[in-house]
Amino acid sequence: MNGLEIAVLLGLVLLVGGILSHRLHVSTPLVLLLLGGILGFIPLFDGLELEPDLVLLLFLPALLYWESLNTSVREMKRNLRVILLSAVPLVLVTAAAVAVVGHAFGLPWSVAIALGAILAPTDATAVVAVAGPLPRRTLTILRAESLINDGTALAVYAVAVAAAVAEREINLGTGALRFLAAYAGGILIGAAIAALVVAIRRLLPNRLLANTTSVLTPFLAYLPAELLGVSGVIAVVTCGLVLSFYGPRIVSASARTQVYNFWELATFVLNGSLFVLIGLEIHRVMLEVDHEWQPALGLGLLAALAVIAVRFAWLNTTPYIIRALDRRPQQRERRVSARQRLPIAWAGFRGAVSLAAALALPGSWPTGRPSPGAISSSPSRSSSSS
Template sequence: MILENLLLIISLLFVVSMLTMLSEKIGISYPIFLVIAGLLISFVPGMPHLQLEPDWVFLIFLPPLLYEAAWNTSWKDFWASRRAIGLLSIGLVVFTATAVAYITHALIPGFTLAMGFVLGGIISPPDAVAATSVLHGLKVPKRVVTILEGESLVNDASSLIVFRVALATIETGNFVLWKAGADFLMVAVMGVVIGLAIAHVLYVVHRFFPTTPSIDTALTFISPYLMYITAEHFHYSGVLAVVSGGLFLSFRAHELFTYQSRMQTNYVWQTVVFLLNGIVFILIGLQLPEVINGLNEYTTSEVVSYAVIISIVTILIRIIWVFPGTYLPRILSKSVRQREPKPSWQTVFIVAWSGMRGVVSLASALAIPLLVNGQPFPHRNLFLFITFVVILFTLVFQGLSLPYLIKWLKIEDDDDSLEKENAMMNSRLATVSLDYMKSNYDGEIQDFEPFRLLKERYEKIVEMADYKLLHSEDNKSISHVRKYRRMLLEIIDVKREEILKLRQERACSNELIRTKEHELDLEEARLRRSP
């Protein structure tokens, strides 16, 4: 049994890797492609039915995925966009849950308002990975990406709280608004407190204990599970514990890690997160046989019409919320107008359209108990089917259409501002390096060629940065700068070809060849990450 499960897991990892390469080849975001592929694979005769256990998602997959997202989120950008993020991650979740509750209560016979709130809590949060991966490589303003990523960090927690409160209402038959609100605040606040408390302990361990790169990497994997399990043990928000702890440690990361730890941790996390995301999305697609089981009490036309209507309503609710939520505060508050740049309606529409649902919604639906008060949970299979269709509808329809909408709306990123920031930073770093060399190694600069060459190199960096800053509005100059970077990348390829010849000629040791290849890798990474 263990060998069979192990073989299945390894097979899934291999399939995810192959399908992701294929998605890159045909230009489709890999979460969308994996869901579609999983859906098609589920129809293959003899394919074992794989059931996605909600405990796997909430305990195994969710903590590291949230932690990685929080770690890569800029606290400065997150805080600067806190109003927009709060309106989406809390306000929109509650608005969506309420709207879905009343619509399903009116639409589906026997669907109570409490059941509607359960469904609303399930389908209200957009998926973090789906939005980020779909937008990856697309030219959108940085603020749009910050808002969407920040929203997805917090909305899982608020939607799960709504889901649990509604579920408790069905089980007990009692709902008191003020008590639900108080429970909401207590669960959220204490989740943040626990996350920050554990993060401070881990900060002390990373900062003052004699850790190694391997220990640092291991601790970063232990951290999200420690935060999540501790908070959930006390019935508080594990999601907010992971997010708050991750943001705190990310903000302090420059004090904690050596360069070896940073490099090793980044590489390992990139691989693990890729595999976790891939497995989750392909498992979503593979759930169809399990989802449609037990739908015998409904006709096909009924369940399909319910699911499609709710999917469309979910998309419209987000659009209805986002536009007033963006422009009304600007109209009503002078400080908002002064503090935040006015967004174009095109970028606002992209935020409104980027509401792809994902694995948290499906895991929440699967977490609905089989029995309530000794009786089968009413409409449980319908909950599962509607959730699956909403995920498929939003992920595929909105996800595939997003690149074409960005192109049609002529939305452009803010590369120019990033170029200025990059040039300013390069200039200041090179300037302080020059000052240090002149103060401490002036004699060596005069007498030894290597010192003089390094000084000239930094002077060239300052000149190049100043050129970018002076000609930042000149399109022709910007084109030359980008062509210059392309030339540097092409030179790296030429160097790689020469290293290959040296390897074939056995003219150098393998150790030296690997060292030079690593240097070229770092140089290429620096050039490709530059704005």
């Protein structure tokens, strides 16, 4: 199928999926995922592939930028400790837990850690798509966590994949420095692009040119960061958050209305298309696993269980540690019950970043020691992308 045919197909599936989700009162992403999975088993659509570069260069910057623009910086500051604890150490602990599971199945540590980094970050667009009715504070925590933890996971992923390709052990010191450099570089580039955009938008004569700049902004932040070897995700998120704070001061109400409507439609189409394309990958996953489906299924299920268990344990442990260490009155006022934390624990959806990272794995690398439970690098890639 050519590009036009694929675009028409995705548009029709989005339309049908939206109607079905409204009639059945089921979340639209889940319906689109199911429809994509059904299409994947039809021979006519068997050749459709989701290119990693498409997700990394088109979907990801646009989706992250829009979500960061809609995240309140003031709300983030009020919940900064909770957000950072979930966006950095929780990602590292989750990646480590999945890596232990992967190593038990015969994967080398570098490959297992790469798998852990793929499954560790939550997805901002997936969270917002299914968690809309949640309270404002809960939604802010989930959205901000999902925006920041992508950079954490991809920094770990880059270190692990580099070690796996070179067939060497991961150097913790070098890995930590690369991790910090990716974060710091992404923040600096994102802030610099935001300052440049603010200066440019003050000089533009009409709202059409100003909003054209808005369309280009996420890509202007992402590409330089990636070319310099730092986190493009962090650059886009930083840029979006800075502009969300200063935007009302430099953009007229009519221009904001116009660009809001554009991004609302564009991100709906991109996000919906992504769920359909993920569904299309299900058939390919099953074909690649082939006769090794039992260990691949076992690894996938245990990795998913590890991800869920770590998140539940983290969110029901760290609040009590904070309470023991911080007894200030303002901290006590912000305490929530275990029941109120339950939606945050369950809302750990994985999405575009995990998919793009899984698809971007090298075609061949060390498979580790042979064992009854060991699987090759191809099935591990398939189980992670599913």
